C-alpha cells in the first residue's frame with residue numbers, strides 16, 4: 548500500500564513565479580522573525596532561508612514602516628514574499644502597492660465589508676493571491692462562542708471567510724487552519740477538505756521548541772500529506788527559521804514526496820562501536836547541509852552491520868578500532884584514520900557528485 552494517498556484536487560493559484568495547488572509540487576515555506584523594517588537583517592535571513600531551500604517567505608507587517616520596507620526587501624530576494632496582516636486593512640493596501648507577491652489576512656479581523664472590499668480590489672489589481680489564515684487562537688467571537696475553539700469552529704471560520712472573498716468575485720485563495728495541537732489541526736483540515744477546492748497551506752502553529760515542534764509538525768503535516776492534503780507546508784519552531792525549512796524537507800523526503808540535498812543515514816551506536824561516531828556524524832551532517840547533490844550517505848558504528856545495513860547508501864563509513872572503513876554501495880574501498888575520516892569522506896562525496904554532474908552534462 549502506498550505511503551501517500553492521492554493528492555486532493557484543488558484549484559491552482561499563482562504566487563509570484565510559484566504555482567500552488569493542483570499538480571504543483573508541495574512547497575516549503577517559512578516566516579522571518581526579524582523586525583521587517585530592519586531591511587538588512589530581514590534580507591539576510593531570507594537569503595539564508597533561500598539557501599536552505601525555502602520557496603515562499605512571509606514577513607510580519609504590523610505597522611506602516613514594515614509595509615513600506617517590503618519594496619526594498621523584495622528587490623533583494625529571489626522567492627515570493629507574503630505580507631502577514633492583521634486588523635489594519637491599510638497595511639495590506641500599502642504592502643500590495645510596495646510589491647509583495649501575496650497577502651495573508653483573516654477577513655474576520657479586518658472588519659467592515661468596505662475594508663475587505665478595498666483589500667480584494669487591490670489584490671485583484673496587483674494579481675495577488677490571499678491566504679485566509681484561520682487560527683484556533685484567534686477565531687471570530689461569534690463562531691468561538693457557538694462552537695468553542697474546535698475544528699468545527701475553524702472550518703466554519705474558513706468557509707465564512709472564503710465566502711466573503713468569493714462573493715466579491717475573488718478566487719485566488721489559499722487557506723490554513725492551524726491549531727497548536729496535532730489533533731485539532733488534522734481534524735480541521737480533514738473536515739474542510741471535501742467542502743472546498745481552495746489549496747491548503749498546512750502546519751501545526753506555535754508547535755514549540757525543537758523537539759516538540761519537530762515532532763508535532765512531522766506527525767501533523769505528515770498525516771495530512773499522507774492523506775493527500777496539503778499544497779504548501781510550514782514547520783513552526785521557536786528557533787532559527789532555517790531549521791523549519793530543513794525539517795520541512797525532511798518530512799517531504801520521509802514521505803517520498805520530494806527530495807532535496809543529501810540524505811544521511813547513521814546508526815545510534817551500541818557496545819560494538821569503537822570510534823567517535825557522534826562527532827563524525829555531526830560534522831558530516833553539518834557539511835552535507837552545504838551540498839545539494841541527491842546522494843545517500845551512511846555513517847555506521849561498526850563493520851558487523853555497517854556496510855550491510857547501509858548497502859542502499861551511495862557512500863559511507865563503518866567504524867573500526869579508531870579507524871573508519873570507507874565503502875561505496877556496500878563494498879569496502881579502504882581504511883581511513885579516524886582523524887581524517889570526515890575530510891576524506893567529503894572529498895569522495897564531492898568527487899562522486901562532480902563525476903555524476905559531468906556524466907549528466909554530457910548526456911544533456
Ligand code: SF4
Pocket residue numbers: 814815816817818819820847848849850851852853856
Ligand atoms: S552499525 Fe554497529 S555500532 Fe551501529 S548500532 Fe549497528 S551494530 Fe551497533
